[in-house]
Amino acid sequence: xxxxxxxxxxxKDMLSFFRSKSTLFWTLTFPLLMMLLFSSMxxxxxxxxxxxxxxxxxxxxxKAFLEDLNSTNVTRLVWFSSESDAKEYVMDGRADALLIVxxxxxxxxxSGLTAELRFYTSEDPQVRTAVTNMLNGFVDAFSEEYRAxxxxxxxxxxPPEIPAGGRNLSRDIVISFLRSFGKPVRIRIASxxxxxxxxxxxxxxxEEGHWITVMLAYTLxxxxxxxxxxxxxxxxLLGTVKRLIASPASRxxxxxxxxxxxxxxxTLSQLILVLLTILWLRPELNWTPLIIPVVIAxxxxxxxxxxxxxxxxxxxxxxxxxxxxxxxxxQFVSGLYFPLSFLPDPLRAxxxxxxxxxxxxxxxGLLVMGKGLESVAAPVISLASALFPRWAEVE
Amino acid sequence: MIALEVEGLTKMYGEVRALxxxxxxxxxxxxxxxxxxxxxxxxxxxxxxxxVRAPTxxxxxxxxxxxxxxxxxxSRLIGFNPQETMLYGDLSGWENLRFVASLYGMxxxxxxxxxxxxxxxxxxxxxxxxxVSKLSGGQRRRISLMASVLHSPHLLILDEPTVGLDPEAxxxxxxxxxxxxxxxxxxxxxxxxxxxxxxxxxRVAIMDKGRIVTLGEPEExxxxxxxxxxxxxxxxxxxxxxxxxALRVMSLKLTRMGDGLAVDTEEPEELVPVLITSLSSRxxxxxxxxxxxxxxxxxxLNLTGRPLAEVME
Ligand SMILES: Nc1ncnc2c1ncn2[C@@H]1O[C@H](COP(=O)(O)OP(=O)(O)OP(=O)(O)O)[C@@H](O)[C@H]1O
Ligand SMILES: [Mg+2]
Numbered sequence: 001x002x003x004x005x006x007x008x009x010x011x012k013d014m015l016s017f018f019r020s021k022s023t024l025f026w027t028l029t030f031p032l033l034m035m036l037l038f039s040s041m042x043x044x045x046x047x048x049x050x051x052x053x054x055x056x057x058x059x060x061x062x063k064a065f066l067e068d069l070n071s072t073n074v075t076r077l078v079w080f081s082s083e084s085d086a087k088e089y090v091m092d093g094r095a096d097a098l099l100i101v102x103x104x105x106x107x108x109x110x111s112g113l114t115a116e117l118r119f120y121t122s123e124d125p126q127v128r129t130a131v132t133n134m135l136n137g138f139v140d141a142f143s144e145e146y147r148a149x150x151x152x153x154x155x156x157x158x159p160p161e162i163p164a165g166g167r168n169l170s171r172d173i174v175i176s177f178l179r180s181f182g183k184p185v186r187i188r189i190a191s192x193x194x195x196x197x198x199x200x201x202x203x204x205x206x207e208e209g210h211w212i213t214v215m216l217a218y219t220l221x222x223x224x225x226x227x228x229x230x231x232x233x234x235x236x237l238l239g240t241v242k243r244l245i246a247s248p249a250s251r252x253x254x255x256x257x258x259x260x261x262x263x264x265x266x267t268l269s270q271l272i273l274v275l276l277t278i279l280w281l282r283p284e285l286n287w288t289p290l291i292i293p294v295v296i297a298x299x300x301x302x303x304x305x306x307x308x309x310x311x312x313x314x315x316x317x318x319x320x321x322x323x324x325x326x327x328x329x330x331q332f333v334s335g336l337y338f339p340l341s342f343l344p345d346p347l348r349a350x351x352x353x354x355x356x357x358x359x360x361x362x363x364x365g366l367l368v369m370g371k372g373l374e375s376v377a378a379p380v381i382s383l384a385s386a387l388f389p390r391w392a393e394v395e
Numbered sequence: 396m397i398a399l400e401v402e403g404l405t406k407m408y409g410e411v412r413a414l415x416x417x418x419x420x421x422x423x424x425x426x427x428x429x430x431x432x433x434x435x436x437x438x439x440x441x442x443x444x445x446x447v448r449a450p451t452x453x454x455x456x457x458x459x460x461x462x463x464x465x466x467x468x469x470s471r472l473i474g475f476n477p478q479e480t481m482l483y484g485d486l487s488g489w490e491n492l493r494f495v496a497s498l499y500g501m502x503x504x505x506x507x508x509x510x511x512x513x514x515x516x517x518x519x520x521x522x523x524x525x526x527v528s529k530l531s532g533g534q535r536r537r538i539s540l541m542a543s544v545l546h547s548p549h550l551l552i553l554d555e556p557t558v559g560l561d562p563e564a565x566x567x568x569x570x571x572x573x574x575x576x577x578x579x580x581x582x583x584x585x586x587x588x589x590x591x592x593x594x595x596x597x598r599v600a601i602m603d604k605g606r607i608v609t610l611g612e613p614e615e616x617x618x619x620x621x622x623x624x625x626x627x628x629x630x631x632x633x634x635x636x637x638x639x640x641a642l643r644v645m646s647l648k649l650t651r652m653g654d655g656l657a658v659d660t661e662e663p664e665e666l667v668p669v670l671i672t673s674l675s676s677r678x679x680x681x682x683x684x685x686x687x688x689x690x691x692x693x694x695x696l697n698l699t700g701r702p703l704a705e706v707m708e
Pocket of ligand 2: 438478554
């Protein structure tokens, strides 16, 4: 059987690629580290504190209190019925603190008495301070709301005139007096960061489905460009490209082999990354075959771009530096890690015209928001067209 | 038959004239050497012949075919081994070879047969399965050479194939090249080792600054441009001045060469006993006497006015 240069170029590039440790780090380990880091910092699953909870009270107020606490992003509650089990759980280091809601918590509050919580934290001073501050803040907020509600009730049932020391006080005076006990000092917190951006960014990182987009897009933006460039730059550096040119194999088949090998490498990396992300985050996704054309067009465009940069560069070293810089810049402006609204206007204008940005949007649209064909067409066409300069260059 | 014919070949890199209207030919079955210092244009010339670079002007014919117009046909006739070791370090020798075979559209069975045959001639059997990055320089060169001759080229172009090898390994390599010549290849190789050009090549072109300074069989070049032979006398070091005076009295053509005194002569065998008698009679017995015939080094020196070795560093 005749050995086919297209297949052999592809095979050779794949072997070189997967046998190089540093390449494996950048294509597989690095994006996974990013995912683990960011998703555990901001993701719902990776809450900052785990708190063991024993609800001895079981009343309506304690239930509401615990549910509120659980719905914050920073805590994850684990319920126990026995105090000793819960303590053991904390001692094992599986939770950062233990919160006990004593019997009578709900009754005390509803009958206007002071309610009490018992709170134990681990000995680690950092965890201790952090988790205590967090809980204090939450209890303050909860108390304030509770007082506001109690006052509202009071307001409703209080008669308009209240006799006091021979005089009649008006209801309004009594209420505002009581309110000053409830919240003697009011602080208005001015916004320091644009609140809507911060929350949007956090939502980006929290949205587990988006991490699948990140894995696919990181590979097609960065690994594709850098991989293609380094495979060709490496040939130039080795001088092996001279052997390629001196051989009767056509330039077209060499290019086809490079693209085929590159595509296989990227697809394999994407499969590995997506699988591991699914295993780790278990995101809810709208799987659709429509992501395939987006990913393949993106893979090809970035491979083509990488090859083109090497062709245009004066030497292999300049080429790999250029491609790394461009690759990192595109990663940051394409909406991979931050929403586009986060970018200053001029940068955003640039981002909007980069086809990779559309790929990220399309993937998020398909996987996270459940959009359909309409989000695919534009990026596929534009990504595929990014290949054209390269074809023109070779022939 | 003429294997390679180069005519009026010129290559400009911007303002740099790397090749300046070069013309020569190589006969079929010959081992033809290009000898020249760094930057003399050897690599540029070979890469143009191999089709890796385009010339500024001039023509190249390989077995009668125009190398610039009929690229595909000519590339099958040529085996090119560039100056850099050009193998993929992450692949084994065998994987490298298989890849090259595919570039020439070789048949799988033919490829295996050829690897079997060549690993015998080149002595690469023991390390074909190892990753190239784990091999020694000499082993790599052998595999690289094997890659260049897999498709049984008629004209083999080797750019400094022995650079970096120790003298013993270099001699082994010469055997290999003779073996390939006996297999029917014509060989064009470059070197800046003058002994290599002298002993390995049938004919040599001496290059300098993009031109061929002279061309011919090594013996003929040495006879024509090498100057006379030299007898070099090494007296005891503290007596060297006295010995020099003594020899001058004999009206000999004399130059200091390191710790020795070199005497130019047409008949070295006759001069040696005369020198010994006359020096001994003055109590200046030499420690050692050497006869040096002209080398290609002398040829280069005489033609360019500069020593080859000096230009090289
Ligand atoms: N790609 C290039 N761009 C510009 N100038 C070049 C290039 N390649 C070679 N040259 C110049 O052309 C001349 C000939 O170089 P070449 O590499 O052909 O010499 P060489 O005889 O092979 O030298 P060496 O013994 O060092 O291999 C030199 O002056 C060199 O600087
Ligand atoms: Mg050279």
